[in-house]
Amino acid sequence: MVINIFSNFINSDIRAFFVAGIYVVLSIGTTVHILLHKDDVKSSIGWIALVFLSPFLGTILYIFLGINRVKRRGTRLRKKNIAYEKYFAENVPKILSENYRQFITFGYSAYPQNFIFGNSIEPLQNGIEAYPEMIKIIQNAKKEILISSYIFDCDDETDKFLEAFKTAIKNGAVVKVLIDGIGTLKFFHRSIEKKLAGIKGLEYAIFLPPYIPVTIPFVNLRNHRKIMIIDGETAFFGGMNLSKKNVLIDDQKNGILDITFKIKGHVIDQMAEIFEDDWEFVTGKKFQSSSKDLSYTETGTIPARIIPDGPDNESGIIERIAHGAINAATKKILIVTPYFLPENNILTALEMATIKGVDVDIIIPDKSDYNFIDWAVEPNFLRLVKSGVKIYRTPRPLDHSKIFVVDSEWVFIGSANWDVRSFKLNFESNIEIFSKNLAKELTAIAESKKRKAKFTTVHECKTLPFLKRIRNNMFRLLTPYG
Numbered sequence: 001m002v003i004n005i006f007s008n009f010i011n012s013d014i015r016a017f018f019v020a021g022i023y024v025v026l027s028i029g030t031t032v033h034i035l036l037h038k039d040d041v042k043s044s045i046g047w048i049a050l051v052f053l054s055p056f057l058g059t060i061l062y063i064f065l066g067i068n069r070v071k072r073r074g075t076r077l078r079k080k081n082i083a084y085e086k087y088f089a090e091n092v093p094k095i096l097s098e099n100y101r102q103f104i105t106f107g108y109s110a111y112p113q114n115f116i117f118g119n120s121i122e123p124l125q126n127g128i129e130a131y132p133e134m135i136k137i138i139q140n141a142k143k144e145i146l147i148s149s150y151i152f153d154c155d156d157e158t159d160k161f162l163e164a165f166k167t168a169i170k171n172g173a174v175v176k177v178l179i180d181g182i183g184t185l186k187f188f189h190r191s192i193e194k195k196l197a198g199i200k201g202l203e204y205a206i207f208l209p210p211y212i213p214v215t216i217p218f219v220n221l222r223n224h225r226k227i228m229i230i231d232g233e234t235a236f237f238g239g240m241n242l243s244k245k246n247v248l249i250d251d252q253k254n255g256i257l258d259i260t261f262k263i264k265g266h267v268i269d270q271m272a273e274i275f276e277d278d279w280e281f282v283t284g285k286k287f288q289s290s291s292k293d294l295s296y297t298e299t300g301t302i303p304a305r306i307i308p309d310g311p312d313n314e315s316g317i318i319e320r321i322a323h324g325a326i327n328a329a330t331k332k333i334l335i336v337t338p339y340f341l342p343e344n345n346i347l348t349a350l351e352m353a354t355i356k357g358v359d360v361d362i363i364i365p366d367k368s369d370y371n372f373i374d375w376a377v378e379p380n381f382l383r384l385v386k387s388g389v390k391i392y393r394t395p396r397p398l399d400h401s402k403i404f405v406v407d408s409e410w411v412f413i414g415s416a417n418w419d420v421r422s423f424k425l426n427f428e429s430n431i432e433i434f435s436k437n438l439a440k441e442l443t444a445i446a447e448s449k450k451r452k453a454k455f456t457t458v459h460e461c462k463t464l465p466f467l468k469r470i471r472n473n474m475f476r477l478l479t480p481y482g
Helices: 002-037 039-051 057-066 083-094 098-110 126-139 158-170 193-199 266-283 319-329 345-353 371-387 420-425 436-452 458-462 466-476
Strands: 116-125 144-149 174-180 202-207 227-230 234-238 261-262 302-309 330-338 359-365 389-395 403-406 409-412 430-432
Touching: 002 057, 039 057, 116 126, 116 266, 116 436, 126 158, 126 227, 126 261, 144 266, 158 193, 158 302, 174 266, 193 202, 202 266, 227 266, 227 458, 234 409, 234 458, 261 266, 261 409, 266 302, 266 430, 302 319, 319 345, 319 403, 319 409, 319 420, 319 430, 330 436, 330 466, 359 436, 371 389, 371 458, 371 466, 389 436, 403 420, 403 430, 403 436, 409 436
Parallel strands: 144 174, 174 202, 330 359, 359 389
Antiparallel strands: 116 261, 116 302, 144 227, 227 234, 234 261, 302 430, 330 403, 403 409, 409 430
């Protein structure tokens, strides 16, 4: 009996030593990978701490969530435009004043795609304005409908889109629908799939569906883009999903306020390239949008260019351009976003902008759809309002709008939120615009939001109860690591 006890004791020691050895090897190996592949210091420190302080769990989380495995077959920068030096000299004077020349050069370095002139861009607020316009144009489509949406809910409002698809198909249009594998996931199934599959002649695809175990390592990388292109001539572009919630603008609990943009002009060709690349990435099939076949005609006066971004691009293009625009501002910065959790570089740039005399307004929801996000946002308020940044918090229903205007002239709109997830993890697309008229329209929309909002004061931030401050700072640590 004594021998058995001694033998078990030795065996347990051997097992413990073996497990400890595996832990050390895995932790060191994971740390080496982090040091070699993570450029962001904060992200690296966070992951290394998690690996060593959470034995095995930290390594597992890093393997599934921390490693960028997306190597896109479809990604390519199509350099169809004329040489930039010639383009710059001939076209920049048409865009705006001399003080923006340096910023345009910076923006081209961040993403070398030229502005397209002669576009029209019309803001549409909420599903009440946007959906009837979308459905009418879809019903009249003759060639092609391309739709990419993070969320495509299954409800009686989106049923109207499905009926419009059927009409377009009868007209001879090709319909392609791309939805995200997580954004449209409801109770572990995507009910809209069954309805899409039931429409004869419609093609649909799912972006990185979370099939266990094959695609679980990609579950943190989502396609957050919202693109709709009809016959290559008309597009709807922005941050609005397809859901009944977008028409329930008086429902404080379930409704969502939002904005999208109706676009006409040759910049749609740049937009279509994003959809083509995403479709090829998901399906393995190449195709060319009908926008390529259209002759160039000016439909307005707005110069614009599309800026795509995603975890397959290490530079964080959208964040860089946003950061550069903040630094370039001389008078006014307006930001409207549902989630405001940028990293320290953006927060510091906003502080510096106010110090040099720039008026900075940030409009965010008082209560978002996730309590933990609201808690994580608050620790940044004090430093911003002390520097002079004005923060307005809008009441329910949730305001999902995304607007960024600088100096009443430069506009940046699209699918990206002001958080690490959009800047580093999601596939996003924004459009960069120079238009005083559009900037004026969006500023007026923002002013109407401000009138209903609660202004954040220094006193309010300083007198927040101690336990709430602890809670808020704890949840700020959960900001997704890139």
